[in-house]
Amino acid sequence: METNVTNIIIEKVKKSRISEVDFSNLPFGKVHSDHMLVCDYRDGAWQTPRITPYQGITLDPSAKIFHYGQSVFEGMKAYKDENGKVWLFRPDENQKRLNISSKRISIPELPREIFMDGLKTLVQIEKDWVPTTPGSSLYIRPFVFASGTGLHASPADQYKFFIVCAPSGPYFAGKVRVLIEEKYSRAANGGVGYAKAGGNYAGQFYPTQLAIQKGYQQVIWTDDNTHEYIEEAGAMNIFVRINDTLLTSPVSDRILDGVTRKSVIDIARAEGITVEIRKVRVEELVSASKNGSLKEMFGAGTAAVISPISGFGYRGSDYDLPEMKDSYASLLKKKITDIQYNKADDPFGWRFEVI
The missing domain is CATH 3.30.470.10 (Aminotransferase class 4, branched-chain amino acid transferase, N-terminal domain)
Incomplete structure (x- = not known):
């Protein structure tokens, strides 16, 4: 370095x-x-x-x-x-x-x-x-x-x-269940959502506690205007796999430009996985869950690297995700952590030796 x-x-x-x-x-x-x-x-x-x-x-x-x-x-x-x-x-x-x-x-x-x-x-x-x-x-x-x-x-x-x-030690153990939030917002257009400002996280705690009281571990944040689109999962960027395509929301005034998020996108593409960076509607998730095309959801961030989601709640209904034998979440987490712990080649030049 x-x-x-x-x-x-x-x-x-x-x-x-x-x-x-x-x-x-x-x-x-x-x-x-x-x-x-x-x-x-x-x-x-x-x-x-x-x-x-x-x-x-x-x-x-x-x-x-x-x-x-x-x-x-x-x-x-x-x-x-x-x-x-x-x-x-x-x-x-x-x-x-x-x-x-x-x-x-x-x-x-x-x-x-x-x-x-x-x-x-x-x-x-x-x-x-x-x-x-x-x-x-x-x-x-x-x-x-x-x-x-x-x-x-x-x-x-x-x-x-x-x-x-x-x-x-490891940040999370096991998969989490999340609640799609429709009342409270994490951030707004023109605000500070893209900054790692302390107040962003303070504002998350109360809605998250309400979700915990309902039996979930985290909240999926939606856009502040219509609450139609998913944006982040707790304090992490969110990824969704529909069939064999990996989807994630574009960064904006409201969404943090996560280092792990960038790494997931680059590794997924290097592995031949189709990645789409676009808005994802809540209704698209619900429909994909009902027709069986929703394969995976996971959060990505520094602390947990990747945190798999086992199911989500929306408007009083719960939707379970299938158990995937060869999940993108496990593949991508291994690829990232192998680079981090110097267990594999680093074709991206991300790893820096300290001592």
Whole structure:
């Protein structure tokens, strides 16, 4: 991974906490590694990044993050192969998207070298925290938020960029049942749905809890105007297989341009699978389920990679999906994870060696 060398101030912990961690039983995102990266924006410029021991932070009660929600984040992973080498997967895409999100929320864009050099240096320091049990990885969370103070409704004058790491086990186990949402919307035209802004996810929680109360695990979001078209599955991009064609919604103001989504599309096409990027009507799903042409549905995202859907609910009726022996979901997940864990060739150039 070629980047411009950035001067990074490094303060290491006196004693690692790694011996306290049960790497055979890792929850997702709850155990944190020894160090974190932090970089401040003030006086109109991003300052020298620092790697410090993982610790709490102190903010003024009038910090604008608390009042106006200027916050964006990314999600990515580091993987360790059988020879102990550590890899990242398409980190350039995360760096670009963080700045796309930041621009939409009026957060100053972060120089590429601070993100890339900071990321690489932090993961090198935390290499022993990258787990080796199957399906596990070091989850990496870069994020930026407004730390400048004031109660006036305007962008802040100070920000903080962090990268924290969490050794984590698999995100989901098994298939999920989803409810097609027709009242609440995840995002709207002209809004911030395409940005990884914290508020997008906060707004999802309540409708998702309502779906859970009805016996589903997640929500399929539909368009805000007519609720005729499916758009995302929970916090993931959604794919549908009708007969042997793989369908997914086009990105827009409302839909996140997912790194896993892009990877699924490219791998599927390389495998000879017909992919259509177009709007998918809810009624098309229902009709395909009834006539037997609906073969698969799955979500795609960094945390779970691919999460198969076993059935969906719509207007009081439930529709089950068949068990597929050679599913696209399992094929595509294996292709992606084999690249991520350095178990297969990487014809796309997505894999980056850290150490």
